[in-house]
Amino acid sequence: MNTARLEAFSDGVIAIIITIMVLELKVPHGEDLAALASVLPVFLSYVMSFVYVGIYWNNHHHMLHVCAEVTGAILWANLHLLFWLSLFPFATAWMGENHHAVLPSALYGGVLLAAAIAYAILQQAIIAAQGEGSLLRRAVGGDWKGKLSPALYLLGIAAPVLRPWVSQGLYLLGAVMWLVPDRRIEHALAAAMPAGKASPAG
Amino acid sequence: MNTARLEAFSDGVIAIIITIMVLELKVPHGEDLAALASVLPVFLSYVMSFVYVGIYWNNHHHMLHVCAEVTGAILWANLHLLFWLSLFPFATAWMGENHHAVLPSALYGGVLLAAAIAYAILQQAIIAAQGEGSLLRRAVGGDWKGKLSPALYLLGIAAPVLRPWVSQGLYLLGAVMWLVPDRRIEHALAAAMPAGKASPAG
Amino acid sequence: MNTARLEAFSDGVIAIIITIMVLELKVPHGEDLAALASVLPVFLSYVMSFVYVGIYWNNHHHMLHVCAEVTGAILWANLHLLFWLSLFPFATAWMGENHHAVLPSALYGGVLLAAAIAYAILQQAIIAAQGEGSLLRRAVGGDWKGKLSPALYLLGIAAPVLRPWVSQGLYLLGAVMWLVPDRRIEHALAAAMPAGKASPAG
Amino acid sequence: MNTARLEAFSDGVIAIIITIMVLELKVPHGEDLAALASVLPVFLSYVMSFVYVGIYWNNHHHMLHVCAEVTGAILWANLHLLFWLSLFPFATAWMGENHHAVLPSALYGGVLLAAAIAYAILQQAIIAAQGEGSLLRRAVGGDWKGKLSPALYLLGIAAPVLRPWVSQGLYLLGAVMWLVPDRRIEHALAAAMPAGKASPAG
Numbered sequence: 001m002n003t004a005r006l007e008a009f010s011d012g013v014i015a016i017i018i019t020i021m022v023l024e025l026k027v028p029h030g031e032d033l034a035a036l037a038s039v040l041p042v043f044l045s046y047v048m049s050f051v052y053v054g055i056y057w058n059n060h061h062h063m064l065h066v067c068a069e070v071t072g073a074i075l076w077a078n079l080h081l082l083f084w085l086s087l088f089p090f091a092t093a094w095m096g097e098n099h100h101a102v103l104p105s106a107l108y109g110g111v112l113l114a115a116a117i118a119y120a121i122l123q124q125a126i127i128a129a130q131g132e133g134s135l136l137r138r139a140v141g142g143d144w145k146g147k148l149s150p151a152l153y154l155l156g157i158a159a160p161v162l163r164p165w166v167s168q169g170l171y172l173l174g175a176v177m178w179l180v181p182d183r184r185i186e187h188a189l190a191a192a193m194p195a196g197k198a199s200p201a202g
Numbered sequence: 203m204n205t206a207r208l209e210a211f212s213d214g215v216i217a218i219i220i221t222i223m224v225l226e227l228k229v230p231h232g233e234d235l236a237a238l239a240s241v242l243p244v245f246l247s248y249v250m251s252f253v254y255v256g257i258y259w260n261n262h263h264h265m266l267h268v269c270a271e272v273t274g275a276i277l278w279a280n281l282h283l284l285f286w287l288s289l290f291p292f293a294t295a296w297m298g299e300n301h302h303a304v305l306p307s308a309l310y311g312g313v314l315l316a317a318a319i320a321y322a323i324l325q326q327a328i329i330a331a332q333g334e335g336s337l338l339r340r341a342v343g344g345d346w347k348g349k350l351s352p353a354l355y356l357l358g359i360a361a362p363v364l365r366p367w368v369s370q371g372l373y374l375l376g377a378v379m380w381l382v383p384d385r386r387i388e389h390a391l392a393a394a395m396p397a398g399k400a401s402p403a404g
Numbered sequence: 405m406n407t408a409r410l411e412a413f414s415d416g417v418i419a420i421i422i423t424i425m426v427l428e429l430k431v432p433h434g435e436d437l438a439a440l441a442s443v444l445p446v447f448l449s450y451v452m453s454f455v456y457v458g459i460y461w462n463n464h465h466h467m468l469h470v471c472a473e474v475t476g477a478i479l480w481a482n483l484h485l486l487f488w489l490s491l492f493p494f495a496t497a498w499m500g501e502n503h504h505a506v507l508p509s510a511l512y513g514g515v516l517l518a519a520a521i522a523y524a525i526l527q528q529a530i531i532a533a534q535g536e537g538s539l540l541r542r543a544v545g546g547d548w549k550g551k552l553s554p555a556l557y558l559l560g561i562a563a564p565v566l567r568p569w570v571s572q573g574l575y576l577l578g579a580v581m582w583l584v585p586d587r588r589i590e591h592a593l594a595a596a597m598p599a600g601k602a603s604p605a606g
Numbered sequence: 607m608n609t610a611r612l613e614a615f616s617d618g619v620i621a622i623i624i625t626i627m628v629l630e631l632k633v634p635h636g637e638d639l640a641a642l643a644s645v646l647p648v649f650l651s652y653v654m655s656f657v658y659v660g661i662y663w664n665n666h667h668h669m670l671h672v673c674a675e676v677t678g679a680i681l682w683a684n685l686h687l688l689f690w691l692s693l694f695p696f697a698t699a700w701m702g703e704n705h706h707a708v709l710p711s712a713l714y715g716g717v718l719l720a721a722a723i724a725y726a727i728l729q730q731a732i733i734a735a736q737g738e739g740s741l742l743r744r745a746v747g748g749d750w751k752g753k754l755s756p757a758l759y760l761l762g763i764a765a766p767v768l769r770p771w772v773s774q775g776l777y778l779l780g781a782v783m784w785l786v787p788d789r790r791i792e793h794a795l796a797a798a799m800p801a802g803k804a805s806p807a808g
């Protein structure tokens with residue numbers, strides 16, 4: 001199996017996840033500002049989750065871009081990642097409907113953490129399949145973002161006991177950190193190319 | 203990343219948005235005409251939103267057709283557009299269930315306006331990426347439709363205070379205006395081609 | 405625009421329609437046979453609609469297979485067809501939840517009829533775009549199925565006034581009629597090919 | 607019709623099925639552990655169904671990989687399989703919401719059984735279309751998994767009368783059995799290739 005099918009299926013699942021989250025934005029029963037204001041907490045959760053799922057979609061593609069062959073391990077690591085992403089609508093709605101209370105906020109952080117770990121497992125599965133001289137290994141390098149974000153989510157899980165909104169800030173920080181474009185994979189690809197590109201000129 | 207993946211993902215999200223809107227058309231509890239009539243306002247909102255999402259899908263493709271390369275800015279501008287489109291089911295249902303009352307009608311106009319602005323931002327991101335001699339810049343030219351429709355939506359947001367149905371008329375006008383085929387991108391493509399096409403003949 | 409994008413988008417919408425219909429199969433509250441039996445009418449409606457949407461998907465592809473170029477008219481005729489198909493979940497659920505009562509059964513027939521007409525319009529739009537010697541015109545020929553099924557649906561809309569289950573029988577007959585494979589498009593393609601195939605041999 | 611469209615449509619339907627199952631994970635009304643614990647049975651059902659649908663997606667692709675041409679019988683056998691898969695969200699939710707009671711657990715087993723039979727029918731349709739020397743026939747060989755799993759599901763349907771959780775164990779066993787990678791199709795492909803691969807060397 002090549003990566004095209006895996007990408008297409010993952011794209012489909014991620015497109016559905018990002019879209020059905022909006023179904024949790026229940027239409028309020030009144031027609032006034034108070035009714036609209038009542039969905040605001042769910043809406044804010046929705047915005048954050050939309051950004052997170054967008055980031056995952058983006059990074060997922062960059063990662064699969066340097067993966068030429070799909071092994072059984074990669075396939076199941078990918079489904080494992082999709083499983084945790086599929087819990088975003090539930091975690092988002094529960095947190096939003098309870099106005100970012102302690103436990104729902106911690107659960108949301110737990111899903112973020114599980115997805116981050118699943119992503120790291122998928123990354124390792126691809127690196128393992130590529131063996132020595134893995135292009136992806138060189139691309140991710142120290143991977144400080146991949147190491148820092150689980151720490152942020154862990155803090156976010158613990159924080160709501162003190163102040164619920166602290167964890168929201170930590171989750172937001174995690175999203176912003178990943179929004180800054182990550183050029184590692186492009187750089188690794190570019191670094192792997194010059195020899196090939198130079199040869200016709202030589 | 204090339205545009206194929208961006209198009210496929212956007213297609214998936216738009217196909218889901220246009221389809222889940224119908225889930226807001228709640229099955230009425232009776233089996234008589236009165237029960238069916240009760241879903242009429244939501245149905246009418248659904249028809250209008252279906253046309254709007256169809257227009258966005260259509261224009262989105264034409265626009266990406268002249269975009270060869272996806273930058274980070276284009277990617278996020280595209281997700282930003284999808285975000286506002288994803289709010290159509292909510293805004294449509296809220297407006298329909300409240301029989302086109304003042305605030306729900308204004309919110310619907312607000313989502314239309316935000317989507318139109320997001321579309322303009324995406325357009326600018328593609329033009330910026332193409333640099334001097336951008337094919338898209340030439341294609342859109344004065345872009346009177348792109349400038350007129352936000353004005354219509356703004357009027358539509360303000361109008362329901364006077365008469366709710368005025369804003370419906372303005373939104374309808376905005377849809378009809380875009381339904382008239384827009385040949386700018388085809389023309390720009392055709393204008394950019396002749397030299398290439400002529401060369402074998404010369 | 406070529407047909408690939410139109411097909412992919414239509415596939416996406418049809419795949420979602422056929423799948424979200426099952427969401428109308430509400431999980432019953434009890435855990436006994438009576439609870440399960442209560443969803444039986446909706447389930448039977450679901451089976452029939454699943455078959456109908458499957459038939460539309462199948463025929464839609466065969467038809468687009470002989471369509472090389474997408475005009476604005478084809479694009480909107482296609483969206484018009486998707487609109488009526490998107491009403492299947494609603495009509496199916498309303499008919500099922502009311503145990504195939506008169507008005508819901510008639511509405512279901514109305515949606516079947518509207519979809520059949522939308523399909524005929526799309527067919528005409530493609531034939532018109534192909535102009536003289538349209539391959540699709542030759543393929544559909546007399547199109548007795550396309551002419552008979554609207555008549556069946558019209559009878560089905562009128563029939564429930566007498567006996568609700570008569571219209572179910574008519575809708576079923578309409579589905580069975582289309583399930584019998586239709587080789588017209590393959591035959592027309594095969595008939596159009598031999599000259600081309602023979603030429604290298606000559 | 608080639609397999610690409612069939613695969614894309616099946617992918618779309620399966621991606622939607624696997625994702626909308628999570629919509630049955632209703633957001634609980636409280637914000638405490640008790641509220642979260644109330645969704646645990648549905649969550650556990652969801653995990654099992656996610657794995658099953660993932661297995662079907664995986665096997666479906668491997669099977670279509672050795673299928674070059676789509677006949678009418680294959681097309682409808684495929685839609686038949688998708689129909690039973692589309693009942694997973696319903697069966698999963700009913701079983702989960704009733705804490706794995708007797709009848710819901712038996713129904714879940716019934717859907718598993720029907721999907722397994724539908725898969726076997728699709729397999730036979732492809733083998734029949736390939737005729738003598740079918741690559742797929744060689745690939746599946748004795749097909750002990752395909753024969754054992756229906757037996758497991760049958761036991762699972764009968765078991766809950768004794769102990770509801772016995773059937774859960776049997777369904778789990780069925781999933782684990784298929785998780786172990788199945789190399790038959792790759793082996794059959796590899797066995798069919800060497801002649802071709804060897805020729806340049808000769």
